[in-house]
Amino acid sequence: MSRMRRLTKNFYQQDTFKLAKSLLGKYLVRKINNKTLLGKIVEVEAYYGPDDLASHASRGKTPRTQIMFSQPGLAYIYLIYGMYYCFNIVTEAKNFPAAVLIRALEPISGLPQMYKNRYLNKKKDNFILHPSALTNGPSKLCQAFKIDKKLNGHNLITSRIIYLAENPKEKISANSGSASGGKPSQIQSAKRIGVDYAGDYKHKLWRFYLKNNPFISSK
């Protein structure tokens, strides 16, 4: 793994949809007890503005959603279905609520720890599973990377324990899957998952993923 470079403030100041697509191929870095977990982002969803009925912010500023109205580059993490977390990156200037949900990663390093984080206390045979099962869903990747509400509001631009990075060699366009000279991955747009209640907004093609990537959560 060649040198990683942390993404800085200006990266997060792009508009939400550009940022969502730019995130594909970037890396999530998580430090726990001096050890590093690393995953490549392969699937995201945008939640945009006060009118987006799929967004928590469509019901206004509340104790939970106030972070979405905050500055770009913060982590928005919430509990879902009583037992899972989802990890988002806040976008857009203050008072305009928007965020990008990270839906799937390709696990890059620290896989043994990810297995532990996902399957501790469960009677699964860890090593039968394909590695994609570690992080091919928004709450799976939170388990694997030990992301929970303690990190809500964390600043990804300055944090030493959770942040985003890029590999300068992959600057133009992300490569998916194997490293051996593949063509640049294409970005596929699709409907967002699990938002059937969102009226017209359920049809928006605001999910983005790397085409044919084996680590996405769904086609």
Added chain:
DNA sequence: CCTGGGATTTTCT
């Protein structure tokens, strides 16, 4: 391949 139900608790009505 697909469909349906249970887990579990915060959040907002």
Added chain:
DNA sequence: GAAAATCCCAGGA
């Protein structure tokens, strides 16, 4: 009190 930006497992085709 209902719903939720999910996951996992069982059962049927």
